[in-house]
Amino acid sequence: MTEVALATPPAGTPSAAGPASLGTPVMANEGVFLIHGLGGTQYDMGSMHKRLKNAGFVTHSLTLPGHGTQPEDLAGVTAEDWIAAVIAKYREVRDLHPRLHLMGMCMGSLLAAVLAQREQHNKGNLVLLAPPIFIDGWATPWYRVLRPMMYLVPGIGRTMKIEEEDPYGIKNEQLRAIVKAKFERGENFHYRWVPLECIRQVDRLRAKVMKAACDIRCPTLVVHAREDELTSLASANFLVEQIGGARARMVVLEDSYHMVCVDNDREIVAKSVLEFFGAALPGATSALANEPKMSRSDLEAAVTAALSRLAGGDFAGLRELAIPDLTWVQPGTNRVSGAHTGKKFVAFAGRISEGNAPRFIAPGNPVFNRGVALVPATLVATREGANLQSQGALLFAFHGGKLLEGRWFADDVESEDAFFGAPDVESSGTARLEEAFENAAAISKTLKATPDNDTLLALYSLYKQAGSGDVTGERPGVMDMINRAKFDAWDKRKGTSRSDAMKIYAELVAQLKNGEDGNK
Amino acid sequence: MRQVIVIFLVAAAYIGLAGLSAALAYSSLDAWSVWLASGLTLGLLLARPRTSWPAILGGAFAGAAIFATLIGSAPDALGYGAIEVVTAFTGAWIVARMTSLPIRLERPRELAALVFGGALPQALLGALVAAVWNVAAAGGAGTATFRFWALSNLIGTLLVAPLVLAWAQFRAKRSGGLAMPAFVGGGIACALFLVSVYLLFRAGPQHQLGGNVGRGLIYVPIVFMAVLALLWGLRGATLAAAAAALIALCYTKLGSGPFAGIQGYLGDPELEVQAYAAAVALTGILVAVLAASQRLAMRIARDWKTRFEAAIGAHRLVAYEWDPASGRMVVTGDTAQLLGVASTQIAMLADWLTLPVAEDRERVAARFEQRALSASVQDTLAFQIRGPGGPALAVTDEARAIFDHDGALHRIVGIVRVAPAGNAR
Numbered sequence: 001m002t003e004v005a006l007a008t009p010p011a012g013t014p015s016a017a018g019p020a021s022l023g024t025p026v027m028a029n030e031g032v033f034l035i036h037g038l039g040g041t042q043y044d045m046g047s048m049h050k051r052l053k054n055a056g057f058v059t060h061s062l063t064l065p066g067h068g069t070q071p072e073d074l075a076g077v078t079a080e081d082w083i084a085a086v087i088a089k090y091r092e093v094r095d096l097h098p099r100l101h102l103m104g105m106c107m108g109s110l111l112a113a114v115l116a117q118r119e120q121h122n123k124g125n126l127v128l129l130a131p132p133i134f135i136d137g138w139a140t141p142w143y144r145v146l147r148p149m150m151y152l153v154p155g156i157g158r159t160m161k162i163e164e165e166d167p168y169g170i171k172n173e174q175l176r177a178i179v180k181a182k183f184e185r186g187e188n189f190h191y192r193w194v195p196l197e198c199i200r201q202v203d204r205l206r207a208k209v210m211k212a213a214c215d216i217r218c219p220t221l222v223v224h225a226r227e228d229e230l231t232s233l234a235s236a237n238f239l240v241e242q243i244g245g246a247r248a249r250m251v252v253l254e255d256s257y258h259m260v261c262v263d264n265d266r267e268i269v270a271k272s273v274l275e276f277f278g279a280a281l282p283g284a285t286s287a288l289a290n291e292p293k294m295s296r297s298d299l300e301a302a303v304t305a306a307l308s309r310l311a312g313g314d315f316a317g318l319r320e321l322a323i324p325d326l327t328w329v330q331p332g333t334n335r336v337s338g339a340h341t342g343k344k345f346v347a348f349a350g351r352i353s354e355g356n357a358p359r360f361i362a363p364g365n366p367v368f369n370r371g372v373a374l375v376p377a378t379l380v381a382t383r384e385g386a387n388l389q390s391q392g393a394l395l396f397a398f399h400g401g402k403l404l405e406g407r408w409f410a411d412d413v414e415s416e417d418a419f420f421g422a423p424d425v426e427s428s429g430t431a432r433l434e435e436a437f438e439n440a441a442a443i444s445k446t447l448k449a450t451p452d453n454d455t456l457l458a459l460y461s462l463y464k465q466a467g468s469g470d471v472t473g474e475r476p477g478v479m480d481m482i483n484r485a486k487f488d489a490w491d492k493r494k495g496t497s498r499s500d501a502m503k504i505y506a507e508l509v510a511q512l513k514n515g516e517d518g519n520k
Numbered sequence: 521m522r523q524v525i526v527i528f529l530v531a532a533a534y535i536g537l538a539g540l541s542a543a544l545a546y547s548s549l550d551a552w553s554v555w556l557a558s559g560l561t562l563g564l565l566l567a568r569p570r571t572s573w574p575a576i577l578g579g580a581f582a583g584a585a586i587f588a589t590l591i592g593s594a595p596d597a598l599g600y601g602a603i604e605v606v607t608a609f610t611g612a613w614i615v616a617r618m619t620s621l622p623i624r625l626e627r628p629r630e631l632a633a634l635v636f637g638g639a640l641p642q643a644l645l646g647a648l649v650a651a652v653w654n655v656a657a658a659g660g661a662g663t664a665t666f667r668f669w670a671l672s673n674l675i676g677t678l679l680v681a682p683l684v685l686a687w688a689q690f691r692a693k694r695s696g697g698l699a700m701p702a703f704v705g706g707g708i709a710c711a712l713f714l715v716s717v718y719l720l721f722r723a724g725p726q727h728q729l730g731g732n733v734g735r736g737l738i739y740v741p742i743v744f745m746a747v748l749a750l751l752w753g754l755r756g757a758t759l760a761a762a763a764a765a766l767i768a769l770c771y772t773k774l775g776s777g778p779f780a781g782i783q784g785y786l787g788d789p790e791l792e793v794q795a796y797a798a799a800v801a802l803t804g805i806l807v808a809v810l811a812a813s814q815r816l817a818m819r820i821a822r823d824w825k826t827r828f829e830a831a832i833g834a835h836r837l838v839a840y841e842w843d844p845a846s847g848r849m850v851v852t853g854d855t856a857q858l859l860g861v862a863s864t865q866i867a868m869l870a871d872w873l874t875l876p877v878a879e880d881r882e883r884v885a886a887r888f889e890q891r892a893l894s895a896s897v898q899d900t901l902a903f904q905i906r907g908p909g910g911p912a913l914a915v916t917d918e919a920r921a922i923f924d925h926d927g928a929l930h931r932i933v934g935i936v937r938v939a940p941a942g943n944a945r
Contacts, residue, residue: 139695139699140694140697141692141697142703142704143697162694163691164693165695165697173825174830177826229695
């Protein structure tokens with residue numbers, strides 16, 4: 001547990017642990033170093049961070065020089081600067097893990113390839129997502145061939161803007177609309193343009209990879225979309241040929257454009273990457289639970305902690321012990337039954353905890369089988385004057401100190417169905433409230449004027465309270481003023497029920513929106 | 521400082537285009553076949569925000585005045601500058617009344633505004649002032665001045681203003697611009713277009729393609745122009761049209777080409793070649809604008825579809841339209857995700873009836889039959905389907921009838937709400 005806690009620095013921030021040379025202990029978990037693309041952020045990687053964490057990996061990332069601020073800051077940054085940054089980060093985290101995998105997206109994949117070659121990386125695998133060895137995709141404009149001549153014109157490299165444009169690397173039209181809206185709102189997830197000079201640096205990087213590819217020694221997976229609008233499949237073929245078929249594998253995606261981690265085939269990408277890393281999807285029946293990487297005492301402590309929360313009816317509290325995509329399976333065909341994963345678990349925890357929350361009491365002795373624990377228990381609940389006492393067993397699956405999945409096996413499912421009531425096809429009160437809450441969240445992003453700080457903090461705290469329950473984690477330091485204020489605002493909502501938080505949030509957003517409409 | 525730079529650049533470009541126009545002038549007639557500089561001023565006014573107008577007009581005024589001085593009309597320099605500013609401003613003002621600025625030339629309405637609100641009034645107003653001035657100050661021929669001024673301005677504006685408007689929108693893109701295959705196709709069409717114009721105009725009419733055959737083949741470049749406008753869009757079309765016009769005007773001035781030495785129905789060769797250049801340019805621009813308007817319509821439709829599908833998808837809804845007469849069914853929504861079947865696989869009611877679980881299937885079929893027979897205005901039906909994940913899903917089908925003008929049943933349309941997994945009864 002200690003090792004895992006140590007091994008989960010927030011993505012995108014420097015590792016909490018110092019350099020390995022200072023004697024930092026090696027973590028039990030494998031690590032993955034993710035590198036984003038040109039003009040991008042970790043948003044380029046979609047949900048890969050979360051997927052990898054769910055599968056027990058520790059993720060490391062960095063913001064490349066010139067990124068994360070404004071496009072003008074890219075001017076003057078060279079390929080060597082990017083390479084130096086990834087090498088420095090690599091050396092910082094390399095010895096923290098028994099195995100460290102490298103993974104890059106677009107230009108990040110070029111950097112990952114150069115890194116693997118220069119450091120003769122053999123401590124893990126290499127994943128190259130949509131590597132742009134050739135800029136020859138079907139949507140690249142004709143004047144791409146003129147860029148070597150443009151580089152010769154003094155001053156133009158810094159001043160000429162190369163803009164992002166439809167289709168934004170995304171085939172899925174719904175997702176594309178979302179990305180387009182993010183660009184229009186000016187969200188800082190990806191630069192709207194990059195200077196021509198940066199394209200030159202990418203060209204230089206491409207040349208380096210073309211030379212270095214044959215010298216990559218680690219197992220490599222190249223993931224490329226057949227319809228990639230920026231770089232054709234020739235890029236992936238080139239890399240596989242150069243690295244060698246014995247070491248390199250290729251996955252061709254049939255329903256995506258360039259941004260493979262967020263487009264239609266993102267599930268295939270995640271699955272391919274996890275399989276390539278020798279991992280599997282989390283769950284009670286997964287390979288992860290078969291290899292929990294926890295001692296017996298750690299497992300017993302984890303079960304005790306989970307039972308303690310369930311004895312108090314604190315379903316939401318389970319999230320503190322679990323991976324982000326915790327799954328809870330409730331049997332039967334009633335209003336709380338089903339498999340609830342990730343965000344759906346949050347909604348489920350809120351729904352089941354309304355009123356007199358069901359509790360699991362009188363636990364028997366747990367039986368362990370690798371990372372899985374089976375605990376006899378009794379589910380007790382009170383609802384509309386009726387009482388429920390249902391015998392059964394709880395199943396928990398753990399990996400790396402985190403709860404992967406919880407299941408309740410009831411001896412008498414029918415009595416639970418009768419107690420909780422049949423699910424309504426029409427929206428229940430809670431579902432209506434959730435709908436109103438989600439609508440309000442969407443509307444809040446359309447407000448023309450940014451609310452004042454107090455209102456913003458109120459919106460944030462209510463949103464977090466409704467979505468995640470009471471505040472968790474450590475209060476940020478005094479230097480981190482913004483996050484500290486957000487933490488404090490959320491902390492003030494402690495104890496507010498989920499439904500109340502959703503209701504107040506929706507009312508506040510409606511008030512703001514009405515205020516804007518009234519001012520027209 | 522920025523304003524000064526704009527004034528300087530506009531004046532320099534103005535003088536350059538004016539010089540080119542002068543090179544194409546018929547010295548024997550003391551007349552201009554084309555006045556390209558006027559198109560520059562109007563094009564910039566329509567392409568740039570109003571805050572840039574003073575600098576643009578200042579540059580045009582300076583350019584016109586300097587050029588007049590350079591060709592020996594120093595006493596009239598301020599007058600030429602004033603005419604340029606007033607006519608261009610008037611044209612831009614009328615266009616702004618007809619459509620919103622800046623113009624993108626993506627709609628026929630914008631092209632009409634440019635031609636009839638911008639180019640034509642600018643040319644006519646300038647010609648009127650120049651003719652009156654010529655008669656009053658020098659006792660010259662007012663009619664001839666009016667004609668040459670109006671036509672040369674109109675042709676120049678039609679050639680240059682769309683060019684400026686098209687290229688003002690140019691932005692280098694990482695992806696999404698004119699792709700290489702279209703560029704190559706358009707390049708071939710452009711080469712054929714320019715070569716055909718060159719061949720038509722390079723030789724005297726008596727030597728060319730067997731006497732008057734050349735005159736009979738002047739339509740050929742227009743075909744290539746249409747193809748290139750489709751492939752290259754407005755930027756390519758305006759560029760090629762300007763190049764072709766220069767070739768045609770230049771050779772005609774030199775006494776070559778199908779119009780040289782022939783008294784056509786318009787009277788003079790220079791008039792005929794002006795009309796020809798305008799026709800070629802307008803054809804290209806029109807085709808490009810129509811293609812752009814079609815792309816715009818498709819973009820709007822796609823955005824609408826995306827919004828609609830996002831809305832019904834978020835509510836776990838599927839919409840259908842059923843024609844009781846033919847049994848055909850059209851289903852909209854993310855059926856693959858919600859029902860486990862692609863919408864393309866549901867073409868008939870029979871396909872739809874494969875979705876309910878076995879115990880509900882007969883009931884659903886009977887209800888559809890009843891809907892067709894009774895033509896009741898509305899009907900709600902709840903049943904279960906075998907969902908994509910395996911377990912049954914509860915769905916509610918809210919149907920409405922659509923009647924024709926005579927009250928006869930036309931279609932049954934419905935919204936199907938799919939409950940989340942685990943909520944089956």
